[in-house]
Amino acid sequence: MAILFILGFWSACIAGLWLWKKELFISTWNEAYFADTPVLIESDDWGPGAEFHADRLQQLLDMLARHRDTAGRNAVLTADMVLAVPDLERIASEGEYRRKMLDADFPAIYQTLKDGIARDILTPQLHGLEHLNGAAFARLYRQDDPRLAAAKATADWWSDWESLDSPLQGHYVDGSALPTSPVDSAEAQNIIELAAASFQRMFGAPSVSTVAPCYLWSDNIEAHWSKQNIIAIQTAGYRCTGRDQSGHYRQDPPIIRVGNKSRFGQTYLVRNVMYEPVDGKNTVASAIAEAEIAYLQAAPISISTHRYNFTRSETECSNAIAGLDRLLSAITNSFPRVRFLSSAELAGTLSDQSLEVINRFNGKRWPALNPARGQRKLGAFLYRLYYRHRKLALIGYMTGLCLPAWIICKTGIKNG
Numbered sequence: 001m002a003i004l005f006i007l008g009f010w011s012a013c014i015a016g017l018w019l020w021k022k023e024l025f026i027s028t029w030n031e032a033y034f035a036d037t038p039v040l041i042e043s044d045d046w047g048p049g050a051e052f053h054a055d056r057l058q059q060l061l062d063m064l065a066r067h068r069d070t071a072g073r074n075a076v077l078t079a080d081m082v083l084a085v086p087d088l089e090r091i092a093s094e095g096e097y098r099r100k101m102l103d104a105d106f107p108a109i110y111q112t113l114k115d116g117i118a119r120d121i122l123t124p125q126l127h128g129l130e131h132l133n134g135a136a137f138a139r140l141y142r143q144d145d146p147r148l149a150a151a152k153a154t155a156d157w158w159s160d161w162e163s164l165d166s167p168l169q170g171h172y173v174d175g176s177a178l179p180t181s182p183v184d185s186a187e188a189q190n191i192i193e194l195a196a197a198s199f200q201r202m203f204g205a206p207s208v209s210t211v212a213p214c215y216l217w218s219d220n221i222e223a224h225w226s227k228q229n230i231i232a233i234q235t236a237g238y239r240c241t242g243r244d245q246s247g248h249y250r251q252d253p254p255i256i257r258v259g260n261k262s263r264f265g266q267t268y269l270v271r272n273v274m275y276e277p278v279d280g281k282n283t284v285a286s287a288i289a290e291a292e293i294a295y296l297q298a299a300p301i302s303i304s305t306h307r308y309n310f311t312r313s314e315t316e317c318s319n320a321i322a323g324l325d326r327l328l329s330a331i332t333n334s335f336p337r338v339r340f341l342s343s344a345e346l347a348g349t350l351s352d353q354s355l356e357v358i359n360r361f362n363g364k365r366w367p368a369l370n371p372a373r374g375q376r377k378l379g380a381f382l383y384r385l386y387y388r389h390r391k392l393a394l395i396g397y398m399t400g401l402c403l404p405a406w407i408i409c410k411t412g413i414k415n416g
């Protein structure tokens with residue numbers, strides 16, 4: 001009798017929740033769920049750098065080559081490429097913005113990147129033509145602005161341009177004064193066209209996906225990306241269109257889910273595991289915990305780990321590589337059916353999960369990923385509701401619905 005009462009109560013609760021949140025439930029259910037867990041390693045800011053960068057990158061790639069997924073593929077670094085840095089000598093003599101290009105001026109790191117592509121350990125993705133606003137940089141240079149003092153005083157400053165004042169690192173905005181102002185449409189078109197052509201020349205194939213420097217971009221930038229056939233945009237789960245008077249990022253939209261679409265039909269991807277040890281904020285343990293939350297939701301695991309973790313002191317580099325090594329071991333040992341992918345490959349899979357995975361930079365092909373079905377999908381769906389919506393989680397606890405949900409989730413994982 002008591003059991004019947006509880007079942008009746010739960011049924012009434014589910015009916016009420018359905019009436020209240022029907023659209024949310026349907027949209028969440030219609031997202032992509034993976035039985036084979038995609039694992040991406042997204043590393044921003046690779047590009048022009050000192051010769052020792054080539055050695056550091058090689059160490060990182062050699063570590064990745066030791067990890068294998070269930071298809072036999074090694075771990076793959078999605079290297080988010082900056083294609084140029086300021087040519088300080090020419091800016092000083094000519095007064096206008098001038099750039100040094102990755103392929104022409106930095107042969108050591110360029111060759112290591114190309115070797116990584118051939119070995120299928122590295123896949124390039126466009127980050128930006130450069131990681132700053134060229135016109136603003138040249139103007140501040142002419143004005144002897146103190147924010148460029150280090151750039152003027154250090155011979156190979158471009159090896160650690162990440163030390164530049166943060167608002168100046170935006171590419172599609174001018175951050176020389178706050179609030180930031182977006183670049184005008186003609187300039188956006190120029191730099192995106194040049195970036196697309198330069199990327200194709202350097203790596204032999206176009207970048208069909210991208211991530212904006214500092215996560216700062218707008219509809220206008222997406223429109224210009226679209227004209228260059230960029231079909232996927234990597235995010236940190238939100239888009240920022242600028243920074244306000246006090247430097248805070250303006251988020252629009254504030255929440256992006258994997259597979260959401262831009263106005264131009266581009267697929268958004270989302271980084272959900274932070275491994276930035278040089279910042280001192282993330283540890284291997286915190287990254288493993290984030291990876292597990294993604295796995296429970298049958299979602300891709302997208303690890304963010306920037307170049308500067310590997311290009312500052314030797315100790316920081318070896319610690320960062322050792323930590324990433326432990327993180328990848330934990331992922332491949334803890335979760336069944338892991339698949340290493342680049343971001344562009346994940347975007348292809350999201351467009352059609354029956355498609356085999358193709359690395360367009362070296363022609364290598366890998367089997368299609370299996371979607372999650374049945375109880376595994378239902379459990380992952382419930383985990384997505386639980387992790388994203390506090391009210392629903394609270395209602396689950398208050399009504400006791402968390403108990404059958406927990407059973408579905410646990411058995412779904414076991415049988416998935």
Ligand SMILES: [Zn+2]
Nearest residue numbers: 044045213214
């Ligand atoms: Zn960056």
